[in-house]
Amino acid sequence: xxxxxxxxxxxxxxxxxxxxxxxxxxxxxxxxxxxxxxxxxxxxxxxxxxxxxxxxxxxxxxxxxxxxxxxxxxxxxxxxxxxxxxxxxxxxxxxxxxxxxxxxxxxxxxxxxxxxxxxxxxxxxxxxxxxxxxxxxxxxxxxxxxxxxxxxxxxxxxxxxxxxxxxxxxxxxxxxxxxxxxxxxxxxxxxxxxxxxxxxxxxxxxxxxxxxxxxxxxxxxxxxxxxxxxxxxxxxxxxxxxxxxxxxxxxxxxxxxxxxxxxxxxxxxxxxxxx
Amino acid sequence: xxxxxxxxxxxxxxxxxxxxxxxxxxxxxxxxxxxxxxxxxxxxxxxxxxxxxxxxxxxxxxxxxxxxxxxxxxxxxxxxxxxxxxxxxxxxxxxxxxxxxxxxxxxxxxxxxxxxxxxxxxxxxxxxxxxxxxxxxxxxxxxxxxxxxxxxxxxxxxxxxxxxxxxxxxxxxxxxxxxxxxxxxxxxxxxxxxxxxxxxxxxxxxxxxxxxxxxxxxxxxxxxxxxxxxxxxxxxxxxxxxxxxxxxxxxxxxxxxxxxxxxxxxxxxxxxxxxxxxxxxxxxxxxxxxxxxxxxxxxxxxxxxxxxxxxxxxxxxxxxxxxxxxxxxxxxxxxxxxxxxxxxxxxxx
Numbered sequence: 339x340x341x342x343x344x345x346x347x348x349x350x351x352x353x354x355x356x357x358x359x360x361x362x363x364x365x366x367x368x369x370x371x372x373x374x375x376x377x378x379x380x381x382x383x384x385x386x387x388x389x390x391x392x393x394x395x396x397x398x399x400x401x402x403x404x405x406x407x408x409x410x411x412x413x414x415x416x417x418x419x420x421x422x423x424x425x426x427x428x429x430x431x432x433x434x435x436x437x438x439x440x441x442x443x444x445x446x447x448x449x450x451x452x453x454x455x456x457x458x459x460x461x462x463x464x465x466x467x468x469x470x471x472x473x474x475x476x477x478x479x480x481x482x483x484x485x486x487x488x489x490x491x492x493x494x495x496x497x498x499x500x501x502x503x504x505x506x507x508x509x510x511x512x513x514x515x516x517x518x519x520x521x522x523x524x525x526x527x528x529x530x531x532x533x534x535x536x537x538x539x540x541x542x543x544x545x546x547x548x549x550x551x552x553x554x555x556x557x558x559x560x561x562x563x564x565x566x567x568x569x570x571x572x573x574x575x576x577x578x579x580x581x582x583x584x585x586x587x588x589x590x591x592x593x594x595x596x597x598x599x600x601x602x603x604x605x606x607x608x609x610x611x612x613x
Numbered sequence: 614x615x616x617x618x619x620x621x622x623x624x625x626x627x628x629x630x631x632x633x634x635x636x637x638x639x640x641x642x643x644x645x646x647x648x649x650x651x652x653x654x655x656x657x658x659x660x661x662x663x664x665x666x667x668x669x670x671x672x673x674x675x676x677x678x679x680x681x682x683x684x685x686x687x688x689x690x691x692x693x694x695x696x697x698x699x700x701x702x703x704x705x706x707x708x709x710x711x712x713x714x715x716x717x718x719x720x721x722x723x724x725x726x727x728x729x730x731x732x733x734x735x736x737x738x739x740x741x742x743x744x745x746x747x748x749x750x751x752x753x754x755x756x757x758x759x760x761x762x763x764x765x766x767x768x769x770x771x772x773x774x775x776x777x778x779x780x781x782x783x784x785x786x787x788x789x790x791x792x793x794x795x796x797x798x799x800x801x802x803x804x805x806x807x808x809x810x811x812x813x814x815x816x817x818x819x820x821x822x823x824x825x826x827x828x829x830x831x832x833x834x835x836x837x838x839x840x841x842x843x844x845x846x847x848x849x850x851x852x853x854x855x856x857x858x859x860x861x862x863x864x865x866x867x868x869x870x871x872x873x874x875x876x877x878x879x880x881x882x883x884x885x886x887x888x889x890x891x892x893x894x895x896x897x898x899x900x901x902x903x904x905x906x907x908x909x910x911x912x913x914x915x916x917x918x919x920x921x922x923x924x925x926x927x928x929x930x931x932x933x934x935x936x937x938x939x940x941x942x943x944x945x946x947x948x949x950x951x952x953x954x955x956x957x958x959x960x961x962x
Contacts, residue, residue, distance in 0.1 A: 339713040339714065339749060339750060340714065340732070406711075554932075
């Protein structure tokens with residue numbers, strides 16, 4: 339198992355709220371979090387992809403994770419809510435500022451395309467409505483092979499009882515197809531009260547149909563493999579890694595190679611440890 | 614699939630019943646094998662203050678050292694190996710490292726170094742190791758007394774280089790020494806930021822509580838309920854289960870009686886099995902004298918984040934990392950021993 343991560347904290351323009359969100363996550367024991375910028379091209383025309391605010395501007399000093407000595411690591415993530423295939427532009431330059439890239443498909447065709455072709459890290463499963471389609475084994479297995487993970491977020495379940503039903507129903511239907519592999523559980527929290535500790539989320543995973551071991555991996559090892567997958571997405575098959583040296587991008591907190599920087603960045607991220 | 618919800622993670626409880634007078638009793642080996650003990654808690658019924666001889670034993674528990682940010686390759690220092698590790702005088706454990714998140718280190722008295730590393734750290738270390746039985750980590754044991762790891766040899770050199778330059782593993786470390794071994798640690802301690810600590814003793818007098826009727830021969834009490842009750846008393850949780858309180862629904866197991874007073878004493882720190890053994894002998898002496906109540910209980914908890922539990926077997930945390938044993942002693946020299954572990958553990962001895 340690796341360190342606990344919560345890869346979906348909703349971005350909010352209120353600095354104090356975001357700061358208390360990150361502090362609560364550090365207090366609960368999460369070593370890595372990702373601030374999620376949601377982009378919905380369908381709602382407004384001519385909406386531009388948000389540029390992530392550098393972490394240093396959001397919060398002056400990163401809080402130390404409870405019980406450890408290292409400060410919490412904060413990544414940037416973009417979620418594109420797709421209702422049409424033109425909404426996601428592969429290899430768009432704006433995507434490079436983000437450490438993690440995810441899509442939320444709303445139709446079966448888009449889900450199929452996201453699993454098979456799109457170069458993303460995370461596919462979000464909608465929790466606010468009953469899914470209009472069923473998960474087929476073929477695209478799910480292809481996504482698992484490529485290292486793409488499926489995300490179920492739980493804070494909607496905390497806010498509303500109808501959404502609780504949808505969350506559990508959609509999650510259970512996903513687990514039937516993917517057998518509990520390549521799943522991450524995250525919060526999508528907007529307020530600090532909507533965050534839960536990693537062991538609580540492990541228990542919640544049991545309700546979604548995951549086994550004990552898969553549920554714990556959903557908060558730790560699978561998240562680690564997503565972060566590694568995202569790093570390889572920026573490089574050529576994970577072998578060469580280029581970095582802009584001009585000042586505007588070096589001030590952003592890019593996903594640092596962290597502990598894996600010295601050697602395993604050269605390896606293709608394995609999402610499943612084999613004996 | 615929802616059948617899984619009814620199953621809680623596996624826990625193991627081994628129950629043993631024997632007598633101190635029986636030559637074949639395995640208590641001393643069972644106590645010896647749990648090297649790293651975090652807490653010892655005693656419950657003495659019908660007692661309001663600790664008898665002097667028990668207090669003396671508690672105060673004579675060995676002290677231990679906390680070293681901050683110890684580079685682990687220092688444990689492989691040639692001088693330290695020769696003077697302390699090979700003599701079996703020292704043991705230690707990494708502190709404030711979580712077994713399911715970080716890298717943990719344990720040095721056992723028999724000279725085995727146990728490293729529980731996550732995938733990235735193990736690949737960086739570059740030394741042969743073993744996959745963990747329970748989760749996606751590696752749990753490797755290196756016998757520092759073995760000739761293949763003798764100082765100067767290739768295996769030794771590779772391990773030291775790995776820990777010093779490739780992985781650069783540094784953790785806080787709790788180190789304890791057997792009596793008489795203190796001087797050999799000075800060389801190591803002088804290079805580090807260390808502080809000495811004594812085990813913390815806390816005692817708590819309880820009044821008017823329910824307790825189960827415990828006798829040595831009767832199959833009086835289900836072990837799970839008994840252990841739950843002992844834990845509730847130690848944690849000062851009310852066992853009344855009154856209808857107006859929703860905090861706890863724990864109850865004292867039947868058949869029960871009332872006790873006007875009891876003493877709960879706990880000691881926390883890095884405690885050695887030898888100290889626990891001495892305490893057990895003192896409690897036996899205490900029970901030999903004629904008393905109102907004829908039993909006393911002692912619970913010893915191992916560290917939750919230790920990479921090893923009984924006999925150097927691997928230990929991990931799935932949801933809870935308990936590894937403890939509870940000894941219920943009676944005045945006729947018989948005892949009931951319950952050894953409990955959690956999901957990521959092998960069976961206790």
